[in-house]
Amino acid sequence: MRRLLALIAVCLLLPACLSAEVRIVPVKQTAESSVSLPGGDLFYTYLLRQAKGAAGGPRRAKAAGGAGSRLSGTERQIYDILKAGIADVASGARTSTEFTVTAAELGLAGKMWTAAELGVAAIEAGGSLTREATEALNAQLCDLGRVTEALLSDCPYELYWYDKAAGGAVSALTYYSLGGWGDDTTIGFTQLVFTFRVAQEYAADGYASMTDAAKTAGVPAAVSAAQAIVRRHADKTDYEKLAAYKDEICALTSYNYAAAGDENTPYGNPWQLVWVFDGDPDTKVVCEGYSKAFQYLCDVGSFQSGAVECYSVTGTMAGATGAGGHMWNVVAMDDGKNYLADVTNCDEDSVGSPDQLFLKGVTYSGAAQYRRTIPGQHTVSYVYDEETLRQWGMDLLTVSTEDYDPDFMADRVVGIAIAQAPEKTAYVHGDRFDAAGMAVNLVFGDGHEEPAGHFTVAYQAAGQTAFRRGDTAVIVSAEGFAAEQPVTVSPGTLTLEGLSAAPREYRPDDTSVVLAGGTLSGVQPGDEVAVQIPAAASVESADAGEDKPVLLPPVPLTGAQADCYTLTLPELTVTILPASLAGAEAGFRDGVLTVRVNGAVLQEAKDYTAVSGVYADAQHLKAVLSAAEGGNYTGTAELLYAPEIPQVSAEETAVLPADTVRLGPRAFAGSRFAAVDLGASACTAIGEGAFADCAELRLVHLPGTQGQIAADAFDGCGEGLVLLLPEGAAFTVADGGVIREMDEWAAERRFFVLGE
Secondary structure (H helix, E strand, O other): OOOOEEEEEOOOOOOOOOOOOEEEEEEEEEEOOOOOOOOOOHHHHHHHHHHHOOOOOOOOOOOOOOOHHHOOHHHHHHHHHHHHHHHHHHHOOOOEOEEEEEOOOOOOOOOEEEHHHHOOOOOEEOOEEOHHHHHHHHHHHOOHHHHHHHHHHHOOOOOOOEOOOOOOOEEEEEEEEEEOOHHHOEEEEEEEEEEEOEOHHHEOOOOOOEEOHHHHOHHHHHHHHHHHHHHHOOOOOHHHHHHHHHHHHHHHOOEOHHHHHOOOOOOOHHHOHHHOOOOOOOOOEOHHHHHHHHHHHHHHOOOOOOOOEEEEEEEEEEOOOOOEEEEEEEEEOOOOOEEEEOOHHHOOOOOOOOOOOEEEOOEEEEOOEEEEEOOOOOEEEEEEOHHHHHHHOHHHHOOOOOOOOOOOOOOOEEEEEEEEOOOOOEEEOOOOOOOOOOEEEEEEOOOOEEEOOOOEEEOOOOOOOOOOOOOOEEEEEEOOEEEEEEOEEEOEEEEEEOOEEOOEEOOOOOOEEEEEOOEEEOOOOOOOOEEOOOOEEEEOOOOOEEEEEEEOOOOOEEOOOHHHEEEEOOOOEEEEEOEEOOOOEEEEEOOEEEEEEOOEEOOEOOOEEEEEEEEEEOOEEEEEEEEOOOOOEEOEEEEEEOOOOOOOOHHHEEEOOOOOOEEOOOOOOOOOOOEEEOOOOOOOEEOOOOOOOOOOOOEEEOOOOEEEEEOOOOOOOOOOOEEEEOOOOEEEEEEOOEEEEHHHHHHHHOOEEEEO
């Protein structure tokens, strides 16, 4: 798209209030409107869009949308700000068409660029901002012409007040801030001021960038009043609606002779339909206002036959009100013919009042001209102008030579109506329509209805054989006409059949369970839906138990029709079996017994009960474990563990000299030592009763030699006495001439023989 941009750089003297380090330089850009806007009357089309939500009707040019979506960064930010302001002007909420966009709004407050960052040789030269610098910074900010064109393209109706024909119709003044001097100059952006010129008919007096609120504020009221007229006559036949629209317009306004007779009257509201529907009897219109108002009601409303279309045409007229340039309507009717409709000259005190120039036949006096002779009065003639002939063509402009017959459609079917809704209107994706209880009537041109002998029902999409999620209606057809029966269609329900959770043994702190199986069920034929079934799920707690609820993770659906369904997950349970105490391991330290199963430490009372400290043999104690009832373990276990070597203080320990070779009979009998240390001695024999009756003796540290111990050497010592053998030591027991193994002898006395 071509843009005509003129850049004018103006350097302003510094105001006294500004810091010597900050200079503000404005750069003005002007953009001519090079966008091809929709043809026809923008104000008319804007009103139509307000009433119907879109630029409807086969004759209406649609707004070129989507230009803004192609912008990005600061360009898109500027576009969004301006677009919101333009809409406010159109609705009358704002009058100024000067829009300011600040650096703060764009997130650029305080941002400064150097010449190097902009890729230019200098930011200013000779006391003026260089063109290269402004162009480079514009590239950083936005292409102002591109933003302007996007707005003109996307907002043609909202810009009905905009003077697209004026020179420099859009101007943009960008204020730059300069810091530093010479080679150290930096440049930043402070604000951008857009100005849109207002067309004369909507501009406030003396202002080119301000609308007249009285003119634009009347738009919503006009729309509301027109819609009320359409609603009042909604139940009438097509002909009755058209006649009612004519009568309503004639009752609301009168012909504006002053505007029509003064060629200096600026084009504006006397030519627009808003003065027809504004509720003010003092606001009058010329023929263009009548014609536009009539066409507007036809466009906003609807007709039973679906064949009625109204067109506004221009040319010259003679023999009635406002002779000369004229606008009237051509109406395509349900009998397949086009008819003259001159609402202006059907008004009170005009030659065609009340309906002599409304849907009447004419006599042709040439291909583009015809006349209507009103009985007993005047002959009114019409001639199309070249613009109308180019725009519409003679197929549409050729009107009937006979009057329209209001009874033409009286006995003809003009549509159908659903007289009784079906019993069932709520469906699920994949269901088929059930017509039980539904009654369909044929609607005739005079408004009466008769039951349809036969009707068919089809889904919304071609080839569709069942409801799909998102459907809102079925199409009911009879006698070549169609009507919609509203329905609601909920998503289909899918399930996972055969999905199960595998039982397993208890594992502390492990809440995971393994899933198996699972087949997606309920997908309608032809739908593409799949699911990725997770391999694992979880339970709320790791404790053992039967029928524990399984917590399934989210299971998303995929495929082209995935959004047509919801997935109902099965309610799974799993049994967490108690773990066996078999294989338990024991540890003993500082008098505390620790039990582990599969590396996990068990808690006494919660997981098991134990009888511990039971003598097993000369090297081990024994713990007898039973699983706690209702806990996480089952069965029993016997665990062997080495007793701890008693910790005895030096004061309680007798240390024998290194030269001790033999302990004679009853050498230390009855002593109160808690421990005896022979580790440094060379003792090879411990005689009869050497430590007899040493009731407090708990530990004997034997020497690292080979030797012999008398069988009664420790008689009278308590159970649990620990005989500590250093590595390499080997002792036997002399028992009445019989030499015995030390372990066997110690086991009989419930002593412990432990390695050091």
